[in-house]
Amino acid sequence: MSHTLHDAAVAEQCRRSFYRFFQEFWETIEAVDLQLNWHMEYLCGQLQEVYELWAAKQAQPNMLVNVPPGTSKSTTITQLFPAWLWLQQPSIRVISSSHAAPLAISHSVKTRLCLRSPKFQRLFPGHIEFQDDQDGKTDYRTTALGQRYSTSTGTGGAIGNHADFILIDDPLDPQAGATEAGLKAAEAHLKTLTTRKTDKARTVTILVMQRLHEQDPAGLWLASGRPLRHICLPGELTRDAAGKLGQQVRPAWLREEYEEGLLDPVRLPRSVLVDLATALGSYGYAGQVQQLPAPDEGGILKKAWFRSMSWGTFMETVTGADKAVWHGDADTAYTDNQQNDPSALLVSCYLGQTLYVRYAGEMWLELPQLKKRLPQLLAEHRAATGQSKLYVEPKASGKSVVQELRSLTQLNVVEAPTPDGDKRSRVNTSAPFIEAGRVVLLEGAWNEALVSQAASFPAAAHDDILDCLTQAIRRHSAPVHHGPGVYQTFKPLT
Known part of the structure; x- marks a missing residue:
């Protein structure tokens, strides 16, 4: 030719x-x-x-x-x-x-x-x-x-x-x-x-x-x-928490094109991916290589750290479960726009140096609706008794909620202690408590939302439930001085 x-x-x-x-x-x-x-x-x-x-x-x-x-x-x-x-x-x-x-x-x-x-x-x-x-x-x-x-x-x-x-x-x-x-x-x-x-x-x-x-x-x-x-197209196929392989691949049938689990064995062989994981860190690797906003297993907080048990098991095996006093932690916002941050509520009790979480959820409500919904949720989850307290994060909206609920309800509403440091430092401080298995979720439809938000931090869309959890942990795990050089690491809340 x-x-x-x-x-x-x-x-x-x-x-x-x-x-x-x-x-x-x-x-x-x-x-x-x-x-x-x-x-x-x-x-x-x-x-x-x-x-x-x-x-x-x-x-x-x-x-x-x-x-x-x-x-x-x-x-x-x-x-x-x-x-x-x-x-x-x-x-x-x-x-x-x-x-x-x-x-x-x-x-x-x-x-x-x-x-x-x-x-x-x-x-x-x-x-x-x-x-x-x-x-x-x-x-x-x-x-x-x-x-x-x-x-x-x-x-x-x-x-x-x-x-x-x-x-x-x-x-x-x-x-x-x-x-x-x-x-x-x-x-x-x-x-x-x-x-x-x-x-x-x-x-x-x-x-x-x-x-x-x-x-x-x-x-x-x-x-x-x-x-x-x-x-x-992630750089490699990995299994999610449910054990399913390469679930983020789109279209899903392209998983069949991967060779030994690799997108490009020539330019992105496993040795290169290992180097990238070291250079980028867990979040960088998850996002830039695996196309996940946060690592599958979690970032600062790992999914596997959260334990769960049924209500029946809790009542049968945990000492003091029948006499537990449940308390609420709230992070409030005034909006019904789901593009903005929601309000969040967490209900928990502390028994035997373990924090048991009975409920955690988010809501996008204006102030009048929020004032009605919070007491309802607390009552549904046994956190509206004479011994129960509702701890509200002391930001501008929180102060208004405290004042309104005190005047309109019989709830024991108090301002939570002002947190030290930024959100990342508070999560880092709470991480050892969670990793030690001291947070147990009582089984409910809300479990996945809490664990997902915690594991995705700081790349989660919202972190209000996590704010409530770290607030509860911070209160329960405050060191107590018992004399010269003697401290009790975890303080049961009564």
Whole structure:
């Protein structure tokens, strides 16, 4: 076959297949050799399907991709995919974004590097012409009125620009972690970009990121209940608490593609994963490699540390169970908006240096409803007796609850001691008590919510139940001085 015929054949293959284009044009933007793995072909196929549905003028859901670092996610989605889109239609408009402007610019520059490469110009002569006066690093356009515009989290977004495809690549910095300010900035940025669609039904937003928090942008999308084209590929298959293997893989059938439990045995062999686990720590590895906001087994607090028993077993085997005095710990908030922090209540008693938890739950209520609901829950769980106390965290809303409940009810409402340190330090202080098996949950539907919230800290969406638990532990485990050099570590509450 002549050189000209060969070029024509390759060009046609690249037009028809994004995966073929990906393989052929990798060398135009990457200095290292391409090492193919099955997930690349799958991801390219999904992206091509997204384009074909758009070209057919069909509505479709947004696309969420959760994959580890070192899997060529940015090269595939944010750098070469826009180039292939212009190969299909030079009039397509693309907005891309990342957590930092230099990174967003780098992605944009690599797309242009591919399009301006001698190879692209040889295979597709004259197909794409750039506007001379619109050819910057962050904003360049074709003479067919196509555009590739770059922005970043925390900037003004893409005001004045609209897109057929919106590509969001790591809106949070994985190295910096998920701070409250970062989460809010990323959420606001995504909301801004959703207003930049040329067609509300057809324009597709593709979000690619590693999981960092239950309320990171991926978590918000998953919690919304809206349809998603979701691809989730952890670095390795592991078993969850129920013993099920690779439950976070999406679509689930892709588990069959893993070799010896590994996503990419060549670039991410087990030795590399071990090094990553050491370098990133348990939370970093869970989020960036395993696509879990928190480690399966738990972070600071492990799921296995929490014991449970039935009410019958408690009554039959625990000394003093029939005479137990149950107390409440509350963390209050005034809102019925489930996007905000809820109020939480925990009911417990302390017997034989063990904290038994009878109930724990959250509620999103305004103050009038909260004042009614708290006494009801306390009465349901035997914590409204003359000996029972309700300890309320002494923040602004808590002080109001204390005053209101004292005036309206016969509950023994008191302000809990002001906690020392931040939440992480309080959890760290409580960890030895929990690890020693001193927290026992009486079996109930609420058990899973408490354990999940505790094990996910500090990456949980809310931590109000955990606040109540650490408040109860802090009160029960306060050291008591009994003379020179003599301390009782745990103080039974009467």
